[in-house]
Amino acid sequence: MESEKVTGFQSIAENVGQFNLTGKTVLMPEMSRAGTHLLAAVFRGFGIKAKVMETYKGLDLGKEYTSGKECYPCQVTLGDILYFIKKEKERLKDNFNAKDYLYFMPEAEGPCRFGMYNKYQRIVLDSFPGLEKLKIGSISSENSYDFTGMIEQDRVKNLRKAAFLSVVVADIIERLLWRIRPYEKETGTADAFIEKSIYLIGDAFESYVAKKEVEKILDVLDDVIREGKMIIDPSAPPRPMIGIVGEIYLRNHVHANQDLIRVLESYGAEVVNASTAEWVNYIAYSGLRDAAIKFRLSLKQLKIGSSWEFCKKIIGFGKEFYYQQYIQKKCYRRARAIIDISEDHKIAHLEKILKEKDLFSFDIGTEACLSIPGIVSYAQDGYNGIVNVYPFGCMPGTITSSIAKPLISTRQIPYMDTAYDESFQPGRETEIRTFMYQAYQHFKRHGRKRH
Numbered sequence: 177m178e179s180e181k182v183t184g185f186q187s188i189a190e191n192v193g194q195f196n197l198t199g200k201t202v203l204m205p206e207m208s209r210a211g212t213h214l215l216a217a218v219f220r221g222f223g224i225k226a227k228v229m230e231t232y233k234g235l236d237l238g239k240e241y242t243s244g245k246e247c248y249p250c251q252v253t254l255g256d257i258l259y260f261i262k263k264e265k266e267r268l269k270d271n272f273n274a275k276d277y278l279y280f281m282p283e284a285e286g287p288c289r290f291g292m293y294n295k296y297q298r299i300v301l302d303s304f305p306g307l308e309k310l311k312i313g314s315i316s317s318e319n320s321y322d323f324t325g326m327i328e329q330d331r332v333k334n335l336r337k338a339a340f341l342s343v344v345v346a347d348i349i350e351r352l353l354w355r356i357r358p359y360e361k362e363t364g365t366a367d368a369f370i371e372k373s374i375y376l377i378g379d380a381f382e383s384y385v386a387k388k389e390v391e392k393i394l395d396v397l398d399d400v401i402r403e404g405k406m407i408i409d410p411s412a413p414p415r416p417m418i419g420i421v422g423e424i425y426l427r428n429h430v431h432a433n434q435d436l437i438r439v440l441e442s443y444g445a446e447v448v449n450a451s452t453a454e455w456v457n458y459i460a461y462s463g464l465r466d467a468a469i470k471f472r473l474s475l476k477q478l479k480i481g482s483s484w485e486f487c488k489k490i491i492g493f494g495k496e497f498y499y500q501q502y503i504q505k506k507c508y509r510r511a512r513a514i515i516d517i518s519e520d521h522k523i524a525h526l527e528k529i530l531k532e533k534d535l536f537s538f539d540i541g542t543e544a545c546l547s548i549p550g551i552v553s554y555a556q557d558g559y560n561g562i563v564n565v566y567p568f569g570c571m572p573g574t575i576t577s578s579i580a581k582p583l584i585s586t587r588q589i590p591y592m593d594t595a596y597d598e599s600f601q602p603g604r605e606t607e608i609r610t611f612m613y614q615a616y617q618h619f620k621r622h623g624r625k626r627h
């Protein structure tokens with residue numbers, strides 16, 4: 177593709193935000209495979225044409241239009257959209273119309289750069305003739321990922337609830353994969369089964385979610401879990417348990433993390449990755465927490481008007497957070513009645529760990545708020561090793577590493593930092609092998625976590 181001069185910053189204000197999705201093809205970059213495909217299915221269930229783009233095939237394009245200083249997920253996702261457009265133009269030729277599409281790139285407020293991806297990517301898209309018409313649709317952590325303006329107002333709440341359900345169900349499917357794959361009777365069965373199941377559950381979301389027929393979706397999930405459980409070889413001995421924390425995209429994107437979980441499994445691990453729902457919980461919990469702090473402050477200052485505004489926010493975020501807890505509890509209870517997958521972290525418990533040990537603060541924000549106490553929680557729960565995954569140069573990942581290393585050394589649990597960009601790291605395999613040797617020694621001495 178030929179690039180033209182960058183058109184300026186006005187487009188960021190006009191062409192990034194919450195736009196009506198009616199009639200558009202919503203292009204979604206893949207992060208977690210199950211998570212992205214189920215979210216796309218939810219959109220389709222609400223009548224929105226959503227499509228998950230092929231991922232990682234456009235990495236060269238992503239690198240070509242970045243300087244190398246950007247976060248790695250920004251490069252990968254930029255590559256995904258540029259590659260999609262290139263292929264779509266080849267397919268449709270003169271019939272290609274950028275207006276027909278909307279690129280979906282959420283954002284987060286806070287001190288790191290996730291809020292900047294869609295702005296930077298806007299500038300890059302604008303540098304191609306005609307692509308300024310391809311809007312970037314964004315939902316933000318600032319309003320707890322609200323879809324206002326993207327569909328009819330009376331369906332906004334339902335879409336958000338449905339989207340959260342898809343996040344939890346996707347987490348459970350992935351936990352099922354990590355639970356069964358290390359013990360499969362025949363190599364490759366678990367992967368093939370989960371891939372098929374993602375589409376099966378996706379179909380259930382598409383058919384039932386807009387009608388709020390949650391039970392029907394969970395019935396399909398139950399069937400999948402029952403069938404998946406049969407893949408396990410009952411005679412296979414238990415393995416050391418490894419817990420993963422870190423940056424959400426890298427943790428979940430198997431190409432970007434060079435298939436870390438599979439590599440750990442190949443050296444004898446059973447792995448549990450921190451969930452995606454954990455981040456969504458954190459956003460609602462932080463909103464509730466901030467509103468409560470501001471409410472108390474404005475009451476002290478006798479500012480009645482702003483007290484009332486913060487009070488409304490407390491109610492809004494509170495309802496959101498407690499709904500999330502309710503759905504998670506319900507879905508995990510059903511799944512765990514069939515198979516012993518690990519439960520999710522509780523956000524209030526993670527904050528308590530930070531406060532008790534004075535390690536970090538939710539006031540600072542970022543994923544370090546989750547990763548640092550997540551590490552402590554894995555250690556307390558009897559895991560045999562912990563891995564912190566993040567993009568090379570990632571701020572929260574580096575903060576986590578600097579706090580976790582001294583903390584974990586006193587507990588004598590194997591710990592490994594793994595920073596990624598696209599480069600091949602020659603010593604990585606050796607490092608993982610050594611880490612797994614240590615984890616196995618820990619497992620022999622202390623046993624392992626019960627699910």
Ligand code: SF4
Nearest residue numbers: 247288289290570571
């Ligand atoms: S979490 Fe890390 S990779 Fe993600 S935006 Fe922040 S600094 Fe970049």
